[in-house]
Amino acid sequence: MSLLKPLKRSSPCPCRSGASFGDCCEPFHRGLEPPTAEKLMRSRFSAYAAGNVDYILRTLHPNHADRAIPEEVLRETIRKGMSAFRYLGLTVEEAREEGERAFVTFTAKIMKQAKDHSFRETSEFEKTAEGWRYLSGETLPVRAK
Ligand SMILES: [Zn+2]
Numbered sequence: 001m002s003l004l005k006p007l008k009r010s011s012p013c014p015c016r017s018g019a020s021f022g023d024c025c026e027p028f029h030r031g032l033e034p035p036t037a038e039k040l041m042r043s044r045f046s047a048y049a050a051g052n053v054d055y056i057l058r059t060l061h062p063n064h065a066d067r068a069i070p071e072e073v074l075r076e077t078i079r080k081g082m083s084a085f086r087y088l089g090l091t092v093e094e095a096r097e098e099g100e101r102a103f104v105t106f107t108a109k110i111m112k113q114a115k116d117h118s119f120r121e122t123s124e125f126e127k128t129a130e131g132w133r134y135l136s137g138e139t140l141p142v143r144a145k
Contacts, residue, residue, distance in 0.1 A: 004051025014049030033131035037102030
């Protein structure tokens with residue numbers, strides 16, 4: 001597994017949980033399945049911050065729209081996004097699970113050079129036989145501070 005932006009286990013976790021990377025999202029990146037959809041969502045954000053393309057692909061639901069894209073093309077698109085953006089922070093507003101479905105609303109703070117590309121989204125997740133997977137996302141208006 002090659003990482004674009006390797007992170008130390010002792011570094012603060014990019015998902016801004018307050019825990020270290022090694023005590024938060026890193027075990028999921030190494031193969032443990034996140035027990036909740038919120039943890040999966042957080043670990044996906046951390047994977048973008050750490051440059052872990054494999055994890056983003058692994059946690060993408062088989063029915064996500066991006067699965068229509070040939071895997072090598074998708075992999076390159078994700079890799080380019082990771083290189084171009086800085087993943088600076090994550091705020092989770094709400095997370096609810098309804099059986100095998102879950103919805104997490106969050107704001108991701110993302111910059112490309114000096115330009116703010118932050119966005120707010122409600123992501124939908126489905127629990128598959130493997131674990132929680134990212135099914136789709138709906139972009140929301142960014143809240144005024
Ligand atoms: Zn984390």
